[in-house]
Amino acid sequence: MNxxxxxxxxxxxxxxxxxxxxxxxxxxxxxxxxxxxxxIVKGVQHSSSPAEHSPAGGIEGFKDAMxxxxxxxxxxxxxxxxxxxxxxxxxxxxxxxxxxxxxARLALxxxxxxxxxxxxxxxxLAGYALMLIxxxxxxxxxxxxxxxxxxxxxxFTLFSTGIVCVVAVGLSSLIxxxxxxxxxxxxxxxxxxRILENIESLGSSRKLILSQAVAHFSxxxxxxxxxxxxxxxxTMSTATAVIVSVAWVVVFCALGAWRTRTMDA
Amino acid sequence: xxxxELAIETHGLTKxxxxxxxxxxxxxxxxxxxxxxxxGPNGAGKTTIIRTLLGLTHASAGTMRVLGHxxxxxxxxxxxxxxxxxxxxxxxxxxxxxxxxxxxxxVRGPQTRARIESALTRVGLSERADHKVKSYSMGMRQRLxxxxxxxxxxxxxxxxxxxNGLDPAGIQEFREMIRAMVEQEGRTVFISSHLxxxxxxxxxxxxxxxxxxxxxxxxIADLASGGGARHELILGVEDPERALExxxxxxxxxxxxxxxxxxxxxxxxxxxxxxQLNAELVRAGVGVTRLxxxxxxxxxxxxxxxxxxxxxxxPAEVKA
Numbered sequence: 001m002n003x004x005x006x007x008x009x010x011x012x013x014x015x016x017x018x019x020x021x022x023x024x025x026x027x028x029x030x031x032x033x034x035x036x037x038x039x040i041v042k043g044v045q046h047s048s049s050p051a052e053h054s055p056a057g058g059i060e061g062f063k064d065a066m067x068x069x070x071x072x073x074x075x076x077x078x079x080x081x082x083x084x085x086x087x088x089x090x091x092x093x094x095x096x097x098x099x100x101x102x103x104a105r106l107a108l109x110x111x112x113x114x115x116x117x118x119x120x121x122x123x124x125l126a127g128y129a130l131m132l133i134x135x136x137x138x139x140x141x142x143x144x145x146x147x148x149x150x151x152x153x154x155x156f157t158l159f160s161t162g163i164v165c166v167v168a169v170g171l172s173s174l175i176x177x178x179x180x181x182x183x184x185x186x187x188x189x190x191x192x193x194r195i196l197e198n199i200e201s202l203g204s205s206r207k208l209i210l211s212q213a214v215a216h217f218s219x220x221x222x223x224x225x226x227x228x229x230x231x232x233x234x235t236m237s238t239a240t241a242v243i244v245s246v247a248w249v250v251v252f253c254a255l256g257a258w259r260t261r262t263m264d265a
Numbered sequence: 266x267x268x269x270e271l272a273i274e275t276h277g278l279t280k281x282x283x284x285x286x287x288x289x290x291x292x293x294x295x296x297x298x299x300x301x302x303x304x305g306p307n308g309a310g311k312t313t314i315i316r317t318l319l320g321l322t323h324a325s326a327g328t329m330r331v332l333g334h335x336x337x338x339x340x341x342x343x344x345x346x347x348x349x350x351x352x353x354x355x356x357x358x359x360x361x362x363x364x365x366x367x368x369x370x371x372v373r374g375p376q377t378r379a380r381i382e383s384a385l386t387r388v389g390l391s392e393r394a395d396h397k398v399k400s401y402s403m404g405m406r407q408r409l410x411x412x413x414x415x416x417x418x419x420x421x422x423x424x425x426x427x428x429n430g431l432d433p434a435g436i437q438e439f440r441e442m443i444r445a446m447v448e449q450e451g452r453t454v455f456i457s458s459h460l461x462x463x464x465x466x467x468x469x470x471x472x473x474x475x476x477x478x479x480x481x482x483x484x485i486a487d488l489a490s491g492g493g494a495r496h497e498l499i500l501g502v503e504d505p506e507r508a509l510e511x512x513x514x515x516x517x518x519x520x521x522x523x524x525x526x527x528x529x530x531x532x533x534x535x536x537x538x539x540x541q542l543n544a545e546l547v548r549a550g551v552g553v554t555r556l557x558x559x560x561x562x563x564x565x566x567x568x569x570x571x572x573x574x575x576x577x578x579x580p581a582e583v584k585a
Binding site: 004005008009011012015016019020021088092093094096097098099100101102103104108264265 | 316319320321322340341342343344345347349351354355356357358359360364365367368369370371372373374375413417
């Protein structure tokens with residue numbers, strides 16, 4: 001398979017995803033609405049009582065808003081898009097029609113990943129742009145993030161959502177069902193991993209939790225008890241965080257690719 | 266017939282699902298440039314053989330060649346010029362017909378992109394190509410399925426129950442399209458169906474499959490007559506007893522017996538010996554009021570072979 005076909009296949013997968021209005025709208029709502037609510041509530045509070053409430057924007061607003069986007073709602077949007085990307089062909093019943101073209105099944109799987117990532121990052125970029133607008137527009141004269149911090153925040157947000165998106169593609173390709181993959185991943189992100197990271201007796205094994213490894217790369221300090229989504233932060237070396245993050249991606253991609261290659265279509 | 270003249274060739278093809286054998290040593294030979302019907306009752310193994318040929322599922326045993334390429338070894342080359350609809354044609358409902366074709370075109374390769382418009386025109390969907398597939402009727406989806414097949418400029422089309430869900434006009438239209446593909450474009454069309462009439466009207470040759478085994482295969486006319494050499498007549502005569510006597514003594518008659526419609530005669534030779542037979546009867550003073558060749562239907566043959574299978578499956582003690 002040459003590069004032209006690979007690019008066309010990714011484009012075709014991207015087309016399927018971007019035209020799925022339900023998924024796209026909900027991903028945008030999940031990404032944008034919490035930020036809007038945050039800025040509106042904080043803005044109203046600050047304007048009604050500036051002495052009691054800090055501005056919605058500025059560096060403090062950035063520290064509050066970025067985890068909301070990068071570690072909570074952004075990954076949820078990534079899960080929605082990733083699970084659709086992984087199981088969309090199977091759900092529509094067209095997987096077998098793609099297989100009968102003679103194209104390698106691994107190529108069919110491989111094209112799903114960049115397509116889902118592409119759409120996920122477009123949605124997240126929209127969220128990040130909204131966040132920056134709010135941070136600078138509602139700073140009320142307080143210090144604002146510099147270009148380097150804003151860029152690091154963007155890269156971190158793309159990393160944290162991208163990794164979850166790829167895991168979602170792999171898991172939904174493995175399970176073959178979008179609703180099941182969606183349930184498992186949202187359950188894991190919102191409930192299971194949050195419970196696990198607060199069980200101190202699990203000790204260093206909590207480093208295996210994806211959100212903990214991802215949080216390690218945050219450009220802002222999340223604080224000992226302000227870990228991802230309010231849980232406890234487990235300290236780990238950068239090497240460990242890299243290994244854990246890569247392992248999640250590799251394992252789920254391998255499982256998804258294996259299932260795509262071996263399943264009866 | 267050499268391998269290259271065959272569009273599909275299988276030897277001992279077997280597919281098991283656990284203890285159940287869905288395909289049992291299938292030997293199939295489909296010539297190029299013809300419409301071939303794969304006929305059998307529901308659950309006979311028709312879809313399973315298609316899925317196996319296309320690499321959607323693995324064979325448990327046996328060998329297959331599609332357009333001269335071994336499958337699964339050379340699957341990519343084999344399927345390059347194959348278009349297939351397995352069971353009902355499925356699409357991304359939220360996309361338009363054209364977008365669905367673009368997706369398959371992207372997977373097949375850039376050379377197929379230029380065929381999208383001609384494929385849509387060929388199946389009469391140009392005007393509705395930019396409408397979402399969820400608004401299409403069943404017949405339109407079938408036609409879009411064929412358009413998707415045409416992107417490959419297929420030498421071989423494999424269609425699984427292609428007229429399911431179509432109204433009579435749609436069936437007629439579909440049949441004409443298949444015949445045009447065979448006769449005008451020289452494509453091979455492999456159609457699986459449980460509709461005897463459909464296969465008889467559309468196909469040049471067929472195989473009858475039941476319980477995972479091919480019961481018989483050959484040209485439609487040969488299949489219907491039970492082997493090709495069987496020519497039957499219905500005779501109406503003025504003196505049936507005398508006629509029967511003469512017929513049984515005639516060297517051009519293999520068998521003669523009274524029938525509800527007159528006398529049923531099985532000729533020993535060519536159909537033209539019917540004229541000789543007529544002359545013999547008239548010379549003997551027996552007036553002939555009717556002489557009609559019997560047209561064997563595939564349906565008769567199908568019921569004959571499948572009921573024979575049923576009888577074979579009845580345990581000996583029950584037969585006794």
